[in-house]
Amino acid sequence: MNDLNQATINAFQLLLSGNSGIWEIISLSFSVSLSAILIASPFALIIAFFLAFFQFPGRRILISVFNTFMSVPAVIIGLALYLLLSRSGPFGDLQLLFTSKAMIIGQILLSFPLLVAMAHASFQAADRRAWETAITLGAKPYRAFFTLAHEVRFGLIAAVVAGFGRVIAEIGCSMMVGGNILHATRNIPTAIALETSKGEFSHGIALGIVLLVLALGLNAGVSMVQGKGGLHS
């Protein structure tokens, strides 16, 4: 128990002293996950909107495909991406395996179904009159889309935050296609796994604290935003 206390104290010291190794890992984690979410979100939101607002053949099938993919484990997506990117795979020539770009691609794939499903639910719940009102007041369809997105912004923000929460903490895919290479592809979850297996508990705990604080912060942020949205609706 004493060991654990000591390790926790050391963990805070590591974080507060600005230990460059730890903060490098943290910043890699954030830059990979934020990139993934920033790339995935616009496409996911537009697809979600089309699924919610237009009738077209294959629509129902697409919705259930996204719902199914939402529950595919990260490690399976990592495996599939590994096979595609490995030297003998179809995209081997791109030499992306074990780079942070591969991690970004993996996290895009991982977050996409969740983003679509949650944004779809928000758009589905949106009032059809909002769209019609925007159009009849002279908005072009792309503009009416932004108006509608603004009307359901709280749900969309929750979707994006949930997507970010999923990818920042996932380990399976980052480990498979990133390879946990120091200074290159080591992010928070893969570092925690490694440090803990080496017995370096204070490193593991320090990074764990970052994830926990982040999770708490995101949850608090989302419930604040949603509470605000509930006021008028």
Next chain:
Amino acid sequence: MSNLISYKDISISLSGRLILSIDQLAIPFRQCTLLTGRNGSGKTTLLKIMSGLLKPDSAHIAYQGLNLSWRQAKPYIQKDIIYLHQQPYLFDSTVFNNIAYGLYRNGENKTSVHKKVNQALEWANLSHLAHQPANSLSGGEKQRVALTRARILSQSLLLLDEPTASMDSESKQQTSLLLQRLNAEGLTIIISSHESHTVSHLIDRHLHLENGRMTEINNASQNNKVTPFKTTKNTLTNE
């Protein structure tokens, strides 16, 4: 008489049931038309088709000297015809921003938008509500905001879906006064309504929907809810 727009062969089926089948519907300039029909007779459906919001199975449209299919006409009618929902939808923002919405879509600059919106707020006697969240308004106030938001765009045709349904008599009166002034300003208006009496003094023409067909109820038939002549209209045009 020249028409602002005319529709031909409108037909639409929903869930396999024929809802509307209308051979000819011409809308003369500056007239105020009352559209009646039972619940489910297709009034909302018709108004949405006319304003480009709902795709019919077929419809042809003569507009601005062009003969167009509904699909070809859609961008024009979406822009030039304003449809107001039975329960108007106000965006989750202030009253001011709601009224400004269409002006910004027209690409107007901030100064001109502010000027016009403030004038419009005064016109509709809504200035005191300018910075209220639109969702906090009463039903009658929402309806007046929606009317003002439509009027500010100076479009020529306004389609109103039961504008006075579920309003108390004072709101009804205020709304009908606004409508009267809009019509006096030269707007062509179509109003769907159960209760023709609240707007009867505005009405130039009365159309009735039944079993998907449209009939014109003319003055000679002496529908006692619809006064044949506009009794009070002219007294208010000059204010």
